[in-house]
Amino acid sequence: MNLTQQTILLTGGGSGIGLALAERLHAVGNTVLICGRDAAKLQAAAERLPGLRTLVCDVAQTAERQRLFEWATTECPDVNVLLNNAGVxxxxxxxxxxxxxxxxxxxIAINLEAPMHLALLFVGYWHTRQQAAPVIINVSSGLGFVPLARVPVYSATKAALHSFTQSLRRQLAGTPTQVIEIIPPAVHTELGGTDHSFGVPLAEYADDVMQQLAAGHLEIAYGFSAKASQATRPELDSMFQQLNG
Known part of the structure; x- marks a missing residue:
C-alpha cells in the first residue's frame, strides 16, 4: 500500500490503535478523516493534527453509517482508503x-455490521467512480483465531470479520481494490476498560503496522496474533487452553 498522498477514512479514530494510526498516517502526508463517539477526543485530536477532519458518529447505527459515508464522500470525493477500526x-x-x-x-453492530456495511458502500462508490487503487483495511483481532472466553461476543465478531475480509479479498481479486487485514494482539489501550498492560506498547505496535503496510502485507499480525493466525489446529487448541486457563 502506498502510504502517502492518500485520502483515508478511519473509524474509531479518537483513541487507541485508531488514533495512533491516524497520527502516523497524517504525519506522512495523507488527508485523514476520523470518526468516533466522543466529541472531546475528536476535538483534541483535531487540535494536535492540523487538517484532520472529524465527525461525531456512532457506527452501531445503520443511519449513522450512511451519514458517515455521505459526509466522507462529500468532504473528500477522492477518498480512497477505508480503515475499519472502530470496536468495542x-x-x-x-x-x-x-x-x-x-x-x-x-x-455486534460496531464490530461486524459496521465494517461490512461501510465496505459495501465504498466498493460501490469506487466502482462507479472507477477509482484508482482504493483500499479497504479491516481491523480484526488475534482473538478471532483463539477466542478469549470471557469476551465471547467480541471474539466471535472478530472471527466473522476475518472470514468476511477473506471473502471480500477473493471477490475483489482482479479489481483495483486492495483488501488488507490488521490482526492486533493485546495492545496497551483502553479497549474493554480492562488492564492491557501485559500487551504490546501502543507506539511500538502502531509503528510495526505502518512498516507492514509499507511492505505490502495483506495480513498484518504481530506477536500473539502472528502465531495465532498461522497456527495449526492442535496449536490453536493449546493456545486456547493457555489463554483461558
Missing part, C-alpha cells in the same frame, strides 16, 4: 447475563 470489547458471563439483547446487538 465487553466481558459477558453467559450464566449471569441479564442485559437486554440490544446491548449485545450493539457490540
Amino acid at each position: 470489547q465487553r466481558t459477558v458471563s453467559v450464566l449471569e447475563n441479564t442485559e437486554a439483547w440490544a446491548t449485545t446487538a450493539g457490540e
